Amino acid sequence: MGNLRVHSRALVIGSGLAGGVAALCLADRGVPVTVLCASEDPENANSWLAQGGIIHRSGLPGDAESLIADILEAGRHHNNPGAVRHLAVHGPDALEAILHHRLGVPFDSAADGSAGGEARWDLAREGGHSSARIAHVADHTGKSIMECLSEALAAHPLVTLMPGYTAVDLLTSHHHTRGMTWRYELENRCCGAYVYEEATGTIKTHLADVVLLATGGVGQIYLHTANAASAVGSGIAMASRAGVRMENLEYVQFHPTTLYHIEPRRLLITEALRGEGALLLNAKGRRIMESVDPRLELAPRDVVSRAIMDELLATGEPCAFLDARATGVDLEERFPLIFRSCMDRGLDIRVQPIPVVPAAHYFCGGILTDLRGRTTLERLYAIGECACTGIHGANRLASTSLLEAVLWAVEAARDVSARIERGELSEDRAVHEAIGNWEHSGTERNDDPALIAQDWATIRNAMWNYVGIRRTTARLNRAFDELRDLSRTLNAFYKSTPLSKPLIDLFHGCQTACLITEAALRNKTSLGCHYREDPAPTP
Secondary structure (H helix, E strand, O other): OOOOEEEEEEEEEOOOHHHHHHHHHHHHOOOOEEEEEOOOOOOOOHHHHOOOOEEOOOOOOOHHHHHHHHHHHHOOOOOOHHHHHHHHHHHHHHHHHHHHHHOOOOOOEOOOOOOOHHHOEOEEOOOOOOOOOEEOOOOOHHHHHHHHHHHHHHHOOOEEEEEOEEEEEEEEOOOOEOOOOHHHOOOOEEEEEEEEEOOOOEEEEEEEEEEEEOOOOOHHHOOOEOOOOOOOOHHHHHHHHOOOOEEOOOOEEEEEEEEOOOOOOOOEOOOHHHHOOOEEEOOOOOEOOOOOOOOHHHOOHHHHHHHHHHHHHHHOOOOEEEEHHHOOOOHHHHOHHHHHHHHHOOOOOOOOOEEEEEEEEEEOOEEEOOOOOEOOOEOEEEOHHHEEOOOOOOOOOOOHHHHHHHHHHHHHHHHHHHHHHOOOOOOOHHHHHOEOOOOOOOOOOOOOHHHHHHHHHHHHHHHHHHOOOOEOHHHHHHHHHHHHHHHHHHHHHHHHOOOOHHHHHHHHHHHHHHHHHHHHHHOOOOEOOEOEOOOOOOO
16 A cells, blocks of 8 residues: 655645646746646646637737736626736736746747737637737647646656545644644644545545645536536535635636537537637527627627527527638638547538537636635645636636636745745644544445436536526525535445545535535626526615
8 A cells, every 4th residue: 555644845736737837836946846636647637628728918009908808897897806917917928938938838820920029929819808819729729738738747856746646635734633732723724635546545644835726627517518527626625625715606607619419528619719700600590699799709708608598498409500611711720629529520610510509618716815826724725727816707708717827826836935945834743743644434335336427417417407507596496405415415425435536526526516506596696607597686
């Protein structure tokens, strides 16, 4: 079994863009860092799946102010203004420093090769943006970024990658120390995590001087999603149990266009297609957005998603259609990933419209953080999609997520390394020694895959039908009752059954679904992607 107790200077939980950039920046600053990777497959992360691109500068006068206005408009002014300004002003510099200079990501160049300056890359426009400012690598931007990042992490002597390890629970001085000494302290602090090693089936006590949560999104708790299999909300569940403050959990964004097909994860059809002029049509070939919003196909995602669902409910049709023939671009060259993926399924997007449906896509809420990634639990940082910086407010603007992940990873790494230099995050051996190893009395081998599959079906159907694109009090109450009953059952099941990766994911997913549903019930105001059909009356 090896050593059941491990210590790291800095522990990063999650190996997507945010976790990877934070680890690289910490290591570049001389801090040894360990990265837990829940999957052996490095592509099992939402960062790899990002197609459209990442916000840069448009090169136009006043672009930062214009970007701020676009983000606030998309987020229904429910955003954190300070965080939005921080992203607009400092985000492009972080992109340049990390992705361009440090990693050498091959962003597409302007067609004429003469753009120069800040606009030297080919810049696309997406929904909700007032100008073209999206840097991209064809339609596989996330994959290209992550390939460069993974190579840099693997080569760095101060980075230890641990694939096949899943965090079970965060360790804190209030909850996991033996004896009363630290429980009487006013300040609770994070001390590491209990970690499941898939190869041996053992739980290790992974102590750390500082922990950075970068566990990604929650899409897999919904029936239809474009998210990776790892997106079950594990960081949300663990942080909640540790008493960390959450914010905006009810704001789950649905992407308007994913390929209508029968597969476990839906293929995302990037918004950049609509940015190039693709049209949304109903089954009769009529444009869906003409009577909905003056911005047409480039309206914010929540508006487009509801418009498509309204059309499908009114007509009984199973899907809408995205006509890329109207773009006037070489689809095979500009969107090679989508082109090949559709061709593999017998669909030639040069001559046929793409059947599309909305799907759960991005989590706008999460673990509340400040501009440095700090949470309300001392020595715990959160970055990436599991965090709530306030950037997105009630609805995310397209292509802000990758930039947020990079910038907050850089800020968190800078803050952690500075605090280490000041001696604020030195190893607390007394506290660490007072934390016991994992104790589990469960001996029943009843983690039947059929039972786990049925429980997932309950969660996903409840979230899709009742806590989805359109919500009502009756639907939310139904979801709350069903998920509460399932949570009680799972708690007993969890205690009596030896842990496994499927069981840990199920437990985290159910807890996250409960938290989102409770937040949606509390918020009676319809705003952005939390759309209540029976909103509270305006005072």
